[in-house]
Amino acid sequence: MKFIVDAPLGGLAKWLRFCGFDAGYRSLSAGREKLPPPAADTYILTGQQALAGLNRADILVISALSPLGQLKEVLRRLKISRRQMAPLNRCVRCNEPLTPVPRDRVQGLVPEHVFLHQRQFYQCPRCQRIFWPGSHLPPITAILDRALHPSRKAE
DSSP states (O other), X not given: OEEEEEGGGHHHHHHHHHTTOEEEEEOOOTTTSOOOOOOTTEEEEEOOHHHHTTOOTTEEEOOOSSHXXXXXXXXXXXXXXXXXXXXXXXXXXXXXXXXXXXXXXXXXXXXXXXXXXXOOEEEOTTTOOEEOOOTTHHHHHHHHHHHHOTTSOOO
16 A cells, blocks of 8 residues: 655654555645546545545545544544554655665664664665664554554553
């Protein structure tokens, strides 16, 4: 599943990337710039009511105001399940899929304590940023779980 996210919803694009989805973002306008033609398994996400008038099934007008509320709305409306996600496998800045990198290649590129305590590292092929499953992993996973199952209580 792929998303084209209207620029004002940049926070939503970031959370979709955390979920593992291809989520590019740019400014969209029905009047100024032509929208891309419909494509299989690709959705355009916007907050602009004017785009709803185009009557295209691939355009979702998002009503929630916060990025997490927007994420919940997209997951619910498209009936996205956990099986469809590949969390934390994309660069949240570049949207590129991360590639595994050997541990010995990151020495000196990550903080020493990270190098000493982590075994798995990944790199963005575009920006060269290095990622690892650190202390941020449980909170992000919990947020994604709550977005998938809004009725569950926070632990």
